[in-house]
Amino acid sequence: MKASWEKIEKNLGVLEVEVDADRVSAALDKAFNKVIKNVNVPGFRKGKVPRAIFEAKFGVESLYQDALDILLPEAYTEAVDQTGIFPVDSPEVDVEQFAKGEPLKFKAKVTVKPEVKLGQYKGLEVPAQSTEVTEEELNAELERLQQRHAELVVVDDEPAKNGDIAVIDFDGYVDGVAFEGGKAERHSLELGSGSFIPGFEEQVVGMSTGDSKDIEVTFPETYHAEELAGRQAVFKVKLHEIKRKQLPALDDEFAKDVSEFDTLEEFKADLKKQLAERKKEEAEAVREGIVVDKASENAEVEIPEAMIKSEVKNMMRDFNNRLRTQGMNLEMFLGFSGQTEADLEEQMKDDAEKRVRNNLVLEQIAKEENIQVTDEEVEQELEKMAEQYRRSKDEIRSILAANGSLDSLREETMLRKTVAFLIENSKEVAAESK
Incomplete structure (x- = not known):
């Protein structure tokens, strides 16, 4: 097999390949063995039609596409190895010659890995990074641990605020018609988490246990459900319960609970x-x-x-x-x-x-x-x-x-x-x- 590579611009080039005629014949043989299994010719059992009879009836050209499908990928891979190029995308292949008894000739337009021209890479200056732990950082980590080990307690005498878990029923409508996925009962929603449609959680803030309220929002223009994107909606909301995190005290007992220390x-x-x-x-x-x-x-x-x-x-x-x-x-x-x-x-x-x-x-x-x-x-x-x-x-x-x-x-x-x-x-x- 012959293969040559010519760069035509930037990271694009042409791979020109010629495959020997005997490999073309071998590919045609494989193609014949593949298709003959499903060919019916009167007077012959299925899969037992002689090659000469098949070619006389259907023409050898009927095998060309299957033979190309067999030969092209392996020839292209060999040509890539032979020329030492590094393709980064599928090639555009143009078959120039393919026929029984003749070599296969094709060109492949290929995008290859780009060349890199290095600049300075030794002696680069890097600002020193502080590894000192400040009191503020230590306190922030302690607070994070408090949050992780906090207990949820039911709040009856205060309105909901950001950070609370609001247990709600909601029922959504667009133009007065309920829509799929817009209804739930006793759903736990963390206020301020941003997990609901923009504007929804903010309107739950301030509600008290037992309150009901109509919440008006507008679905984002990029909302995944096209029928709702950009549409205004009304959610009928009832607040059943407010749960709030109660942080544990920072003391020796806390240390014993979260670590191996006393x-x-x-x-x-x-x-x-x-x-x-x-x-x-x-x-x-x-x-x-x-x-x-x-x-x-x-x-x-x-x-x-x-x-x-x-x-x-x-x-x-x-x-x-x-x-x-x-x-x-x-x-x-x-x-x-x-x-x-x-x-x-x-x-x-x-x-x-x-x-x-x-x-x-x-x-x-x-x-x-x-x-x-x-x-x-x-x-x-x-x-x-x-x-x-x-x-x-x-x-x-x-x-x-x-x-x-x-x-x-x-x-x-x-x-x-x-x-x-x-x-x-x-x-x-x-x-x-x-």
Whole structure:
């Protein structure tokens, strides 16, 4: 097989391929064996029609499309390997010649991974990050723990306010007609959570137990149910009960309940230590982000739209997976937020472009600095994953292999090593005072 690559502009080029005639014949044979199983010709049993009879009756051309479907993908893959290009999108294929006894000739217009021209990436200045835990941060963490361990108590003598749980019945109408999904009984709604239509929760605030009220709202223009988007609605609401968080006292008993310590002072000392470790990890993450962004900004690269679209798809998949761990899915989220999938993809586009750019720059730095990942390092990553997911290393390896993700694991490890290289070769400077 012959294959040649010619760049025509930026990240676009043409792959020209010629496949030997004997491989064309072999593909036609496979195509015949595939289609003959379903061919009926009088005088012959199904699937037993001789090749010559088949071609005389239907023509060899009837096999061409099936043969192309067999031969083109494998020939294209071989041509990509032979020319050493890295496609990032599906090719536009133009078959110039395909016939029995002749070579297959085709051209494929291909978008490839862009070239990266690196700028400065060593000696980058990174502002120092404070890891000191302030009294305000410690108090904020204690308050968060209080909130987590708070008890809900019924409030009878005060109106509802933000932060309360309002137990309500509601019945929604548009132009006096009830609509699907607009009715519920004894629904628990956290006021101020923003989980209902804009303007709804604000009008429940101030209601008292036993009150009934008509609440008027307007559905967002981007609401997922088109028949309701932008429409005004009236909800008949009855408030059955108000529940309010009662925070536990910050004392030794609280420390015993939420930790292994007997006194509040011991607990606070340990909590401060934990916060310091967390701030240290966060500081390292911030420093990594700054040094990668600076190296990326100093580089020159034109990113194909196909790579951005692909990364947006990856981000959408990851987002949906995170939602599922919370008992939701993408469809439910879009319903609650009043957005469309296209809206969400548009919001992710800038971040997707940044991710692609940063990864391309890191890959190029790894090439320049000959940063490689050993088999031992891959094994170490597998061991970490096995420990994290409480499965054997062989199980993790099998899962990744089945998903085609073993190479991705090596690539991710290489990117992390490259980021570590940038950190080692950066300069920490005093943060600018505000």
